[in-house]
Amino acid sequence: MRRAVVRGTGHYLPERVVENSWFEGRVETSDEWIRTRTGIERRHFAAEEQRTSDLGIAAAQAALDNAGFTADQIDAVIVATSTPDFTFPSVATMIQAGIGMTRGFAFDVQAVCAGFVFALANADAMIRSGQAERVLVIGAETFSRIMDWTDRGTCVLFGDGAGALVLEAVEGEGTSDDRGILATDLNSDGKYRELLYVDGGVASTGTAGHLRMQGNLVFRHAVEKLANTAHHAIDKAGLTPEDVDWLVPHQANLRIIEATAKRMQLPMEKVVLTVADHGNTSAASIPLALSVANGQGKFQPGQVLVAEAIGGGLAWGSVVLRW
Numbered sequence: 001m002r003r004a005v006v007r008g009t010g011h012y013l014p015e016r017v018v019e020n021s022w023f024e025g026r027v028e029t030s031d032e033w034i035r036t037r038t039g040i041e042r043r044h045f046a047a048e049e050q051r052t053s054d055l056g057i058a059a060a061q062a063a064l065d066n067a068g069f070t071a072d073q074i075d076a077v078i079v080a081t082s083t084p085d086f087t088f089p090s091v092a093t094m095i096q097a098g099i100g101m102t103r104g105f106a107f108d109v110q111a112v113c114a115g116f117v118f119a120l121a122n123a124d125a126m127i128r129s130g131q132a133e134r135v136l137v138i139g140a141e142t143f144s145r146i147m148d149w150t151d152r153g154t155c156v157l158f159g160d161g162a163g164a165l166v167l168e169a170v171e172g173e174g175t176s177d178d179r180g181i182l183a184t185d186l187n188s189d190g191k192y193r194e195l196l197y198v199d200g201g202v203a204s205t206g207t208a209g210h211l212r213m214q215g216n217l218v219f220r221h222a223v224e225k226l227a228n229t230a231h232h233a234i235d236k237a238g239l240t241p242e243d244v245d246w247l248v249p250h251q252a253n254l255r256i257i258e259a260t261a262k263r264m265q266l267p268m269e270k271v272v273l274t275v276a277d278h279g280n281t282s283a284a285s286i287p288l289a290l291s292v293a294n295g296q297g298k299f300q301p302g303q304v305l306v307a308e309a310i311g312g313g314l315a316w317g318s319v320v321l322r323w
Helices: 031-038 052-067 091-098 112-129 190-195 215-236 254-263 282-295
Strands: 002-012 016-019 042-045 076-080 105-109 134-142 160-171 180-188 196-198 211-213 246-249 304-311 315-322
Touching: 002 052, 002 112, 002 180, 002 282, 031 254, 042 160, 052 091, 052 134, 052 160, 052 282, 076 091, 076 112, 091 105, 091 134, 105 112, 112 134, 112 160, 112 180, 112 282, 112 304, 112 315, 134 282, 160 180, 160 282, 180 215, 190 196, 190 215, 215 254, 215 304, 215 315, 246 254, 246 282, 282 304
Parallel strands: 076 105, 076 134, 246 304
Antiparallel strands: 002 160, 016 042, 134 160, 180 315, 196 211, 304 315
16 A cells, blocks of 8 residues: 655744734733733744745745755645635645746645645545655645734734645555554534634635634634544544554644643643744644654654644544654
């Protein structure tokens, strides 16, 4: 059986660092309020001239360098984003050009904060089917462009950034001992649209709009659905929660992460945490966390990782892979 094995990771955060104190005086909040309720200490905002594709290009090149590949050794580029540069063309094609890739194909996936999980599932399916040998999977966002700076319930949460993985096809035995992606689990339910959405768009207002969220309800759904999807993916992989070495969750809110880990009966020592340093970067948060942890040497060959995320839609899912 062909497996999609991680060969390289990379990430990029814009130079501008925004501490919690920046919001004091702009909205009714404080550094202590933000830290206590979210675990976020700072976030990064893209410069005025920076676009989502610029962040993605930097992360993609870092992942290629880490993998030891050139752009033309990649067959496909899949980008998860909800904040594209333009209505079209896709961010993926702009990244394809930006890294000097002159072959293959590129396209975007939109599942908001769960986007990277959906993009990984797409890449895994392409590799399993033989449609691609190497796939560059990227999450890139500039959520600072869709914030309502008068809404303290949302504007303090989000930041900009990008992360990337290089996946390569490797022949496995078809068992849970194989390296690479072992299982995926994808879900969505459109009746929850009003819980987390942007109030603009091409066919509605003709504007980018602003992010709107019912935080308490999102929290409740997130904890339940993230734990459930993780267990489903682990079962599909033929593993048990005791086999999991690392949980790499969507970095949205420390309280959600802690509650989800508790439901999964995983100690926080097994959870990758980066939310304090960049806030909620939507589809970029999981690849960011993977890249940071990999750079710190946390992941060892053969270890089992579970990545999970939930976002607007609602859309949620998880991926189980062996490093």
